[in-house]
Amino acid sequence: MKIQEVARRARVSTATVSRTINNPSLVDPKTAKRVWKIIEELGYYPNGQARSLVLGRSRILGLIVSDITNPFFPELIKGFEDIAIEHDYEILVSSTNYDSARMAICVRRMLERKVEGVAIMTSEMDKHLVDQLTNRHVPMVFLDVGPAGDLIGNIVVDYAMGINEAVDHLLSLGHRRIGFIGGPAGLKSARVRRTAFLRSLGRHGIDRDVCLVETADHTVDGGLAAMTRMLHSGCGPTAVLASNDLTAIGMLRAVRRAGLQVPKDISIVGFDDIRLAEFTEPPLTTVRLSRSELAERAFHVLVSNLNGQPSRPESKVETHLVVRETTCPAPR
Numbered sequence: 001m002k003i004q005e006v007a008r009r010a011r012v013s014t015a016t017v018s019r020t021i022n023n024p025s026l027v028d029p030k031t032a033k034r035v036w037k038i039i040e041e042l043g044y045y046p047n048g049q050a051r052s053l054v055l056g057r058s059r060i061l062g063l064i065v066s067d068i069t070n071p072f073f074p075e076l077i078k079g080f081e082d083i084a085i086e087h088d089y090e091i092l093v094s095s096t097n098y099d100s101a102r103m104a105i106c107v108r109r110m111l112e113r114k115v116e117g118v119a120i121m122t123s124e125m126d127k128h129l130v131d132q133l134t135n136r137h138v139p140m141v142f143l144d145v146g147p148a149g150d151l152i153g154n155i156v157v158d159y160a161m162g163i164n165e166a167v168d169h170l171l172s173l174g175h176r177r178i179g180f181i182g183g184p185a186g187l188k189s190a191r192v193r194r195t196a197f198l199r200s201l202g203r204h205g206i207d208r209d210v211c212l213v214e215t216a217d218h219t220v221d222g223g224l225a226a227m228t229r230m231l232h233s234g235c236g237p238t239a240v241l242a243s244n245d246l247t248a249i250g251m252l253r254a255v256r257r258a259g260l261q262v263p264k265d266i267s268i269v270g271f272d273d274i275r276l277a278e279f280t281e282p283p284l285t286t287v288r289l290s291r292s293e294l295a296e297r298a299f300h301v302l303v304s305n306l307n308g309q310p311s312r313p314e315s316k317v318e319t320h321l322v323v324r325e326t327t328c329p330a331p332r
Contacts, residue, residue, distance in 0.1 A: 003044070010038040060090045061302060062110040062118035064103070068095040070218065070246060071274040072291065076121060079295030087303065089116075098187075100126055107132060117141075117302035121294070123187040139305035141298045145188055153301035154314050155294060159189070159271075160196035162287030162319030163241070166269045167200040169285075169321055170239045174330040175267065179212035179237035181226045181247055190218070193243050193271065211235035216247050223250025231258050238330040239267035245274045245286055252280060252326070267327040271319075282325035289319050 007014045012031060020027045020035040027035070038044075063080050065073040077093055084091050092113055094106035103122070107129045110118055117139040125145045133140055134151070141153040170178055180197045183190030198208055211233045216222035223242060230237060231254065242248035248270030255262050262268050262282060270277060270286035277284040297315050 006035065006038050006042060006044050009042070010035045058114045058116055059088060060092055060113055060115045061299070062106075062113075062115040063091050063093050064106050064110075064118065064120045064122055065093070065095050066098055066122040066124070067218075068097075070244075071276055072244070072272050072289075073121070075275060076291040076295055079292040080119065080299060083296055083299045087299075096122055096124070098122075098124060098184075100124070104129055110138075111136065116306055119298040119302060120145075121298065123189045139302050141301040143189075143294065143298075144192075151305050153298075153305070155297050155301070156314050156316045157189070157289060158316055158318050159193050160199070162271070162289070162321055163193060163196040164200050164203075165321035166241055166285075166287055167197070167204070169323065169327065170241075170267060170269070171204060173239075173267070173327060175239040176206065176330070177209075177212065177236055177238045178206070179214070179230055179235070179240040181214045181216050181223060181230070181240060181242050181251065183216065183218040183243040183247070185215060187218075190243050197241060209235065212237055212240075216243070216250075218244050218246060220246050220250040220253075223247035224254045225250075227251040227254035228257070231255070231260075237266060239269070239327070241269045241271070243271055245270035245272045245277050245284060248284055248286065248326075249276070249280060252284075263326050263328040265331060267330075269321075269327060273322055277322075278324070280326075285324045285327045286322055287319050288322050290317065293317055 003014050003017050007017045012035060016027060016031065017035055020032045024032050061084055063077060065076065067073060081091050092110060092115060094109060096103045096106060103126055118133060119141050121143045125142065137151065139151040141155060143155050144157055180194065182194040185191060201208065212235055214226040214230050216226040223246065227250065240251060242251055248268055251268050252262055255266050260266060270284050273286045273288035277286050294317060297317065
């Protein structure tokens, strides 16, 4: 179905049909109503590329995430897409898989599709690629790693808030041998979470024990392996925090394989509060980082810049503990 057929049946010009779709304020309301009636009857869909040429805008926003297999990111994508659709935008999604070469491909795709803005919700950043977007005056918003400036926003996550709440919760239950399994050292967010944990212990006068701090890779398998090492080391934790929920899920399996029970023998706390955390057995106590809030903040930063109303360079998102059933008083 072509625009000419819509024009013929509505007894108007193709230009009027185009204006009805793209700029209805310029069309007589009665005429516009007649055109839309024909559009619906014929099931006509405007050519998106042609419409972009006419308007000089693509109405596409880019969204780059780190790992599409981690449930945290699909939930973030859904939140971003929901709010984009509400405001008549499309989104183009790419996943870097923590690979700088793949990140370059993602940015090139964005530029080829003429995206109007890019939300870079990753834990890594390549300055050269950012410069490519900046030189083309494409607004950007980052998750924790971006340099705030003209057309660039940065969403800062208060990881320490939720981790402090988690440590306080465990201490109130009598735990003193508290371990931590972090993420890859190359990721800023993982380093920040680990540092926040160690500072929280120090604030309560608890010295760091190297055998109670392990490193994993933010996957279920990584959490399983790291927790197994910690248990075999004989350091005797009564509670362990994880850098993310996938790690915590792997830790649950490691504890069970060792013939122990969660939380009777070892309490476990995750981080992120992915949807799956409610359905582990037992349900996971974790620190919530709201994906819907991240998505909403990122979208509004981009759209504000597009509309010539720059938002604040930095926007802070809080984290909070959600207590479920994987924590209980420390064993005697």
